[in-house]
Amino acid sequence: MGKVKQAFIKELRDGETSLNKILSPIVGTSSVSVGRRYLALIDDKEVGFLYIDYLETEKYRNSICLYKIFVLPEYRNIGIGKILLQRTEELCKLSGREKILLNVHPLDGVTQKEKLVKWYLENGYKYAEEDDILMEKII
Numbered sequence: 723m724g725k726v727k728q729a730f731i732k733e734l735r736d737g738e739t740s741l742n743k744i745l746s747p748i749v750g751t752s753s754v755s756v757g758r759r760y761l762a763l764i765d766d767k768e769v770g771f772l773y774i775d776y777l778e779t780e781k782y783r784n785s786i787c788l789y790k791i792f793v794l795p796e797y798r799n800i801g802i803g804k805i806l807l808q809r810t811e812e813l814c815k816l817s818g819r820e821k822i823l824l825n826v827h828p829l830d831g832v833t834q835k836e837k838l839v840k841w842y843l844e845n846g847y848k849y850a851e852e853d854d855i856l857m858e859k860i861i
Protein backbone atom coordinates (compact mmCIF):
# COMPACT_ATOMS: atom_id res chain seq x y z
CA MET A 723 0.00 0.00 0.00
CA GLY A 724 1.29 3.49 -0.85
CA LYS A 725 1.53 6.37 1.54
CA VAL A 726 -1.73 7.20 3.30
CA LYS A 727 -2.73 10.86 3.62
CA GLN A 728 -5.97 10.42 5.50
CA ALA A 729 -7.63 7.97 7.84
CA PHE A 730 -11.00 8.08 9.53
CA ILE A 731 -10.46 8.59 13.26
CA LYS A 732 -13.28 7.28 15.42
CA GLU A 733 -13.55 8.00 19.14
CA LEU A 734 -14.46 4.97 21.26
CA ARG A 735 -17.05 5.27 23.99
CA ASP A 736 -16.72 3.60 27.38
CA GLY A 737 -17.06 -0.16 27.04
CA GLU A 738 -16.27 -0.13 23.31
CA THR A 739 -13.17 -1.88 22.02
CA SER A 740 -11.69 -2.96 18.70
CA LEU A 741 -13.05 -5.87 16.68
CA ASN A 742 -9.52 -6.69 15.56
CA LYS A 743 -7.87 -9.48 17.57
CA ILE A 744 -4.45 -7.78 17.65
CA LEU A 745 -5.81 -4.35 18.51
CA SER A 746 -8.42 -5.33 21.10
CA PRO A 747 -6.02 -6.30 23.94
CA ILE A 748 -4.16 -3.01 23.41
CA VAL A 749 -7.36 -0.98 23.23
CA GLY A 750 -8.94 -2.74 26.23
CA THR A 751 -12.37 -1.76 27.44
CA SER A 752 -12.54 1.14 29.80
CA SER A 753 -15.69 1.25 31.87
CA VAL A 754 -14.50 4.33 33.70
CA SER A 755 -13.85 7.49 31.76
CA VAL A 756 -10.07 7.78 31.90
CA GLY A 757 -8.66 9.46 28.84
CA ARG A 758 -9.85 9.34 25.26
CA ARG A 759 -9.42 6.38 22.93
CA TYR A 760 -9.49 6.53 19.13
CA LEU A 761 -9.34 3.98 16.34
CA ALA A 762 -7.87 4.77 12.92
CA LEU A 763 -9.84 3.23 10.04
CA ILE A 764 -8.79 2.78 6.43
CA ASP A 765 -11.58 1.60 4.10
CA ASP A 766 -13.64 0.69 7.19
CA LYS A 767 -10.86 -1.55 8.52
CA GLU A 768 -9.49 -0.85 11.99
CA VAL A 769 -5.73 -0.34 11.55
CA GLY A 770 -4.52 1.82 14.43
CA PHE A 771 -5.15 3.04 17.94
CA LEU A 772 -4.49 6.24 19.89
CA TYR A 773 -4.96 6.71 23.61
CA ILE A 774 -4.51 10.15 25.16
CA ASP A 775 -5.47 11.92 28.34
CA TYR A 776 -5.98 15.50 29.43
CA LEU A 777 -3.85 15.84 32.54
CA GLU A 778 -5.40 17.72 35.43
CA THR A 779 -2.65 18.10 38.02
CA GLU A 780 -1.33 21.63 38.54
CA LYS A 781 2.05 20.85 36.93
CA TYR A 782 0.58 19.31 33.78
CA ARG A 783 -2.62 21.26 33.29
CA ASN A 784 -1.20 22.73 30.07
CA SER A 785 -0.40 19.27 28.68
CA ILE A 786 -1.96 16.21 27.22
CA CYS A 787 -0.39 12.80 27.63
CA LEU A 788 -0.03 10.34 24.76
CA TYR A 789 -0.37 6.97 26.52
CA LYS A 790 -0.52 4.61 23.55
CA ILE A 791 -0.08 4.79 19.81
CA PHE A 792 -0.25 1.58 17.80
CA VAL A 793 -0.52 0.65 14.12
CA LEU A 794 -1.12 -2.93 12.93
CA PRO A 795 2.21 -4.37 11.68
CA GLU A 796 1.02 -4.80 8.08
CA TYR A 797 -0.03 -1.12 7.94
CA ARG A 798 3.18 0.39 9.31
CA ASN A 799 5.52 2.74 7.41
CA ILE A 800 2.80 4.24 5.24
CA GLY A 801 2.05 7.27 7.40
CA ILE A 802 -0.77 6.13 9.71
CA GLY A 803 1.31 6.73 12.84
CA LYS A 804 1.99 10.26 11.63
CA ILE A 805 -1.73 10.84 11.06
CA LEU A 806 -2.39 9.75 14.67
CA LEU A 807 0.32 12.13 15.91
CA GLN A 808 -1.27 14.94 13.87
CA ARG A 809 -4.66 14.17 15.43
CA THR A 810 -3.06 14.34 18.87
CA GLU A 811 -1.77 17.82 18.01
CA GLU A 812 -5.22 18.91 16.82
CA LEU A 813 -6.80 17.64 20.05
CA CYS A 814 -4.13 19.45 22.07
CA LYS A 815 -4.84 22.74 20.26
CA LEU A 816 -8.61 22.31 20.52
CA SER A 817 -8.33 21.84 24.28
CA GLY A 818 -6.33 25.08 24.57
CA ARG A 819 -3.28 23.21 25.84
CA GLU A 820 0.23 23.62 24.51
CA LYS A 821 2.27 20.52 25.19
CA ILE A 822 2.14 16.80 24.35
CA LEU A 823 4.02 14.50 26.73
CA LEU A 824 4.84 10.85 26.24
CA ASN A 825 6.90 8.07 27.70
CA VAL A 826 8.75 6.10 25.02
CA HIS A 827 7.75 2.53 25.69
CA PRO A 828 7.53 -0.13 22.91
CA LEU A 829 4.17 -1.89 22.89
CA ASP A 830 5.25 -4.97 20.96
CA GLY A 831 8.24 -7.26 20.55
CA VAL A 832 9.42 -5.85 17.21
CA THR A 833 9.39 -2.10 17.84
CA GLN A 834 12.75 -0.96 19.23
CA LYS A 835 12.98 1.93 21.66
CA GLU A 836 15.80 3.57 19.65
CA LYS A 837 13.67 3.52 16.49
CA LEU A 838 10.75 4.98 18.40
CA VAL A 839 12.92 7.81 19.76
CA LYS A 840 14.15 8.52 16.20
CA TRP A 841 10.56 8.51 14.94
CA TYR A 842 9.41 10.96 17.61
CA LEU A 843 12.45 13.21 16.98
CA GLU A 844 11.59 13.24 13.25
CA ASN A 845 8.05 14.22 14.19
CA GLY A 846 9.19 17.22 16.23
CA TYR A 847 9.44 15.77 19.75
CA LYS A 848 12.40 16.28 22.05
CA TYR A 849 13.42 15.00 25.46
CA ALA A 850 11.53 16.83 28.17
CA GLU A 851 13.83 19.24 29.99
CA GLU A 852 13.03 18.12 33.49
CA ASP A 853 12.86 14.40 32.82
CA ASP A 854 14.94 12.25 30.45
CA ILE A 855 12.31 9.50 30.34
CA LEU A 856 9.65 11.72 28.84
CA MET A 857 9.53 13.28 25.41
CA GLU A 858 7.49 16.35 24.63
CA LYS A 859 6.32 18.58 21.82
CA ILE A 860 5.21 22.16 22.27
CA ILE A 861 2.29 22.91 19.98
Ligand SMILES: CC(C)(COP(=O)(O)OP(=O)(O)OC[C@H]1O[C@@H](n2cnc3c(N)ncnc32)[C@H](O)[C@@H]1OP(=O)(O)O)[C@@H](O)C(=O)NCCC(=O)NCCS
Nearest residue numbers: 725791792793798799800801802803804827828829833841
Ligand atom coordinates in the same frame (compact mmCIF):
# COMPACT_ATOMS: atom_id res chain seq x y z
C1 LIG B 1 5.40 3.63 16.33
C2 LIG B 1 4.31 3.30 15.30
C3 LIG B 1 2.97 3.73 15.87
C4 LIG B 1 4.61 4.08 14.02
O1 LIG B 1 3.52 3.90 13.13
P1 LIG B 1 3.68 3.98 11.55
O2 LIG B 1 2.31 4.01 11.00
O3 LIG B 1 4.60 2.93 11.05
O4 LIG B 1 4.38 5.42 11.40
P2 LIG B 1 4.69 6.24 10.07
O5 LIG B 1 4.34 5.43 8.87
O6 LIG B 1 4.08 7.57 10.21
O7 LIG B 1 6.25 6.44 10.14
C5 LIG B 1 7.13 5.34 10.41
C6 LIG B 1 8.35 5.34 9.54
O8 LIG B 1 7.98 5.12 8.21
C7 LIG B 1 8.48 6.17 7.38
N1 LIG B 1 7.51 6.31 6.34
C8 LIG B 1 6.34 6.95 6.39
N2 LIG B 1 5.71 6.83 5.20
C9 LIG B 1 6.51 6.08 4.40
C10 LIG B 1 6.43 5.59 3.06
N3 LIG B 1 5.40 5.83 2.25
N4 LIG B 1 7.41 4.80 2.58
C11 LIG B 1 8.48 4.52 3.35
N5 LIG B 1 8.62 4.96 4.62
C12 LIG B 1 7.65 5.73 5.12
C13 LIG B 1 8.65 7.31 8.29
O9 LIG B 1 9.58 8.26 7.80
C14 LIG B 1 9.16 6.59 9.49
O10 LIG B 1 10.51 6.24 9.22
P3 LIG B 1 11.62 6.04 10.35
O11 LIG B 1 11.42 4.68 10.91
O12 LIG B 1 12.92 6.15 9.64
O13 LIG B 1 11.38 7.11 11.38
C15 LIG B 1 4.34 1.78 14.95
O14 LIG B 1 5.66 1.38 14.68
C16 LIG B 1 3.77 0.90 16.03
O15 LIG B 1 2.55 0.71 16.14
N6 LIG B 1 4.63 0.28 16.90
C17 LIG B 1 4.15 -0.62 17.96
C18 LIG B 1 3.49 0.14 19.08
C19 LIG B 1 4.45 0.98 19.90
O16 LIG B 1 5.47 0.50 20.35
N7 LIG B 1 4.07 2.25 20.08
C20 LIG B 1 4.89 3.23 20.73
C21 LIG B 1 4.40 3.61 22.10
S1 LIG B 1 5.46 4.87 22.81
